Amino acid sequence: MEELRTDICVIGAGSGGLSVAAGAVQMGARVVLIEAGEMGGDCLNAGCVPSKALIAAAEAAAMQRGSARFGVGAVEPAVDFGAVKDHVAGVIAAIAPVDSQERFEGLGCTVIRDWARFVSPRAVEAGGRRIVARRFVIATGSRAVVPPVPGIEAVPYLTNETVFGLRERPEHLLILGGGPIGMEMAQAHRRLGSAVTVIEGARALGREDAEAAAVVLAALRAEGVEIREGQGVMRLQALSPGVEAVLADGTVVKGTHLLVAAGRKVALEGLGLEAAGVAHDARGVTVGAGLRSVSNRRVYAVGDAAGGAQFTHLAGYHAGIVIRQAVLGLPARVRGDHIPRVTYTEPELAQVGPTEAEARALWGDRLSVSRAEFHHNDRAQAMRAGEGFAKVMIARGRVVGATVVGPHAGEVLAPLALAVSARMKVSALAGVVLPYPTLAEIGKRAAGAHFAPKLFENPRLKQVVRLVQRWLP
Ligand SMILES: Cc1cc2nc3c(=O)[nH]c(=O)nc-3n(C[C@H](O)[C@H](O)[C@H](O)COP(=O)(O)OP(=O)(O)OC[C@H]3O[C@@H](n4cnc5c(N)ncnc54)[C@H](O)[C@@H]3O)c2cc1C
Numbered sequence: 001m002e003e004l005r006t007d008i009c010v011i012g013a014g015s016g017g018l019s020v021a022a023g024a025v026q027m028g029a030r031v032v033l034i035e036a037g038e039m040g041g042d043c044l045n046a047g048c049v050p051s052k053a054l055i056a057a058a059e060a061a062a063m064q065r066g067s068a069r070f071g072v073g074a075v076e077p078a079v080d081f082g083a084v085k086d087h088v089a090g091v092i093a094a095i096a097p098v099d100s101q102e103r104f105e106g107l108g109c110t111v112i113r114d115w116a117r118f119v120s121p122r123a124v125e126a127g128g129r130r131i132v133a134r135r136f137v138i139a140t141g142s143r144a145v146v147p148p149v150p151g152i153e154a155v156p157y158l159t160n161e162t163v164f165g166l167r168e169r170p171e172h173l174l175i176l177g178g179g180p181i182g183m184e185m186a187q188a189h190r191r192l193g194s195a196v197t198v199i200e201g202a203r204a205l206g207r208e209d210a211e212a213a214a215v216v217l218a219a220l221r222a223e224g225v226e227i228r229e230g231q232g233v234m235r236l237q238a239l240s241p242g243v244e245a246v247l248a249d250g251t252v253v254k255g256t257h258l259l260v261a262a263g264r265k266v267a268l269e270g271l272g273l274e275a276a277g278v279a280h281d282a283r284g285v286t287v288g289a290g291l292r293s294v295s296n297r298r299v300y301a302v303g304d305a306a307g308g309a310q311f312t313h314l315a316g317y318h319a320g321i322v323i324r325q326a327v328l329g330l331p332a333r334v335r336g337d338h339i340p341r342v343t344y345t346e347p348e349l350a351q352v353g354p355t356e357a358e359a360r361a362l363w364g365d366r367l368s369v370s371r372a373e374f375h376h377n378d379r380a381q382a383m384r385a386g387e388g389f390a391k392v393m394i395a396r397g398r399v400v401g402a403t404v405v406g407p408h409a410g411e412v413l414a415p416l417a418l419a420v421s422a423r424m425k426v427s428a429l430a431g432v433v434l435p436y437p438t439l440a441e442i443g444k445r446a447a448g449a450h451f452a453p454k455l456f457e458n459p460r461l462k463q464v465v466r467l468v469q470r471w472l473p
């Protein structure tokens with residue numbers, strides 16, 4: 001077997017692996033990149049990109065339906081589901097060259113398209129070659145969990161790997177799981193003309209600030225998405241055609257298609273981690289603060305495989321941490337207190353740092369929370385999108401977290417994410433001059449609300465102002 005010696009061997013060419021490989025090779029390291037499936041991984045092929053493209057099409061449909069509020073005649077959109085899927089495929093194709101084998105070979109990586117398997121603590125086999133590396137980076141991502149619901153093995157179901165390939169519009173889509181995948185797909189399919197029922201065992205968007213999640217759920221329900229919370233599925237049965245779910249309270253829900261969006265499991269099977277002496281558990285590779293395996297110092301893990309939150313931007317952040325150590329030989333540790341996330345429903349729900357409840361648990365009475373409402377934001381009013389709010393969590397005068405729910409909350413979050421990341425003083429956020437009228441002003445306004453009682457409800461200040469006014473010429 002041919003032996004390949006390299007500095008860094010990256011397993012998995014998704015968001016995390018590609019970022020490590022691109023950075024390392026451009027800084028002068030020798031890099032071998034191994035990918036068993038499609039270049040670009042989940043985000044490009046079965047995650048962020050197709051879901052956001054589908055959401056964009058669904059927004060276009062919702063705009064047509066809802067345009068009467070602007071005085072522009074509303075119409076029921078003629079949705080060509082197959083053409084929508086062509087649009088989704090077109091968006092993937094437009095981005096794919098950036099993640100392609102050709103691009104990475106052009107940068108100087110050796111790209112092997114095969115399944116990688118460790119055969120020893122410092123060697124991997126793939127594509128008929130043995131790769132011996134100074135450092136390995138496990139970036140193998142995650143896959144949909146299929147919960148052990150009785151009957152599931154006998155019913156046809158979709159996951160994120162298959163749902164974007166559907167060319168026929170599902171008449172009635174049942175979605176198992178009310179997390180971000182479930183809720184984004186629920187609204188998109190509803191807007192494109194499907195009936196949609198979400199079955200959630202606990203609380204839909206249960207990781208999010210409860211008040212913000214309630215704004216999203218109310219909007220989805222108003223559009224006709226049925227959301228059943230606190231309802232485990234007891235049994236699934238195939239119909240011809242379709243599927244039937246029996247819920248915990250005995251209700252029977254029938255649909256034509258079933259999408260399983262009940263969480264993710266890391267993709268570590270078949271990787272030979274035992275041969276490499278890499279400790280791992282159900283959450284992922286067991287790593288320290290530098291994302292280094294606790295049991296094999298040659299091995300790092302990034303992205304979903306590292307066992308924490310699962311986001312493309314987090315995988316990219318991880319890549320930087322690994323590059324610092326494995327390429328430059330410098331120390332680096334991950335921070336977890338400044339990672340943002342957005343659920344791309346309409347309204348969007350965006351979070352950076354801890355939610356209010358999490359921040360209260362951390363800082364107790366030393367936490368102060370100030371907020372502003374979108375109905376006081378003139379741009380939101382102009383867009384007829386005045387639902388929602390921004391909350392800023394403040395401890396020791398600094399911005400430690402923020403929640404935004406409302407129009408374009410993901411974009412509105414950007415300066416708040418900077419404030420949390422840079423541990424900025426709330427006064428800096430309140431003092432920034434932003435263009436009027438913008439949605440982003442809501443973050444400044446929420447920060448300003450922190451000072452409002454001290455400025456506007458302060459009897460001593462009122463006395464001082466009266467004195468100053470007497471003395472002023
Ligand atoms: C429907 C959906 C929507 C999402 N939307 C968003 C979003 O809007 N924003 C966001 O930030 N995140 C989103 N995510 C999450 C995001 O896609 C993941 O967090 C991200 O892709 C993780 O990157 P990764 O590099 O860890 O893994 P992946 O991108 O999954 O890449 C892993 C790669 O490793 C390969 N691989 C696995 N095992 C081996 C092996 N043994 N040998 C060789 N190759 C192997 C796989 O084929 C795959 O290509 C979404 C996910 C889903 C499912």
Ligand SMILES: NC(=O)c1ccc[n+]([C@@H]2O[C@H](COP(=O)([O-])OP(=O)(O)OC[C@H]3O[C@@H](n4cnc5c(N)ncnc54)[C@H](O)[C@@H]3O)[C@@H](O)[C@H]2O)c1
Nearest residue numbers: 147177178179180181182200201202261262263310342343
């Ligand atoms: N916009 C984004 O950034 C985005 C979008 C989609 C996915 N993602 C990433 O992908 C990850 C996975 O998303 P997800 O929505 O699949 O997972 P999730 O774990 O966030 O949500 C799954 C939901 O399914 C429910 N559930 C599990 N088993 C069930 C059962 N048997 N019956 C009923 N309900 C059940 C859970 O209670 C949970 O609310 C997310 O955590 C996120 O990191 C991100």
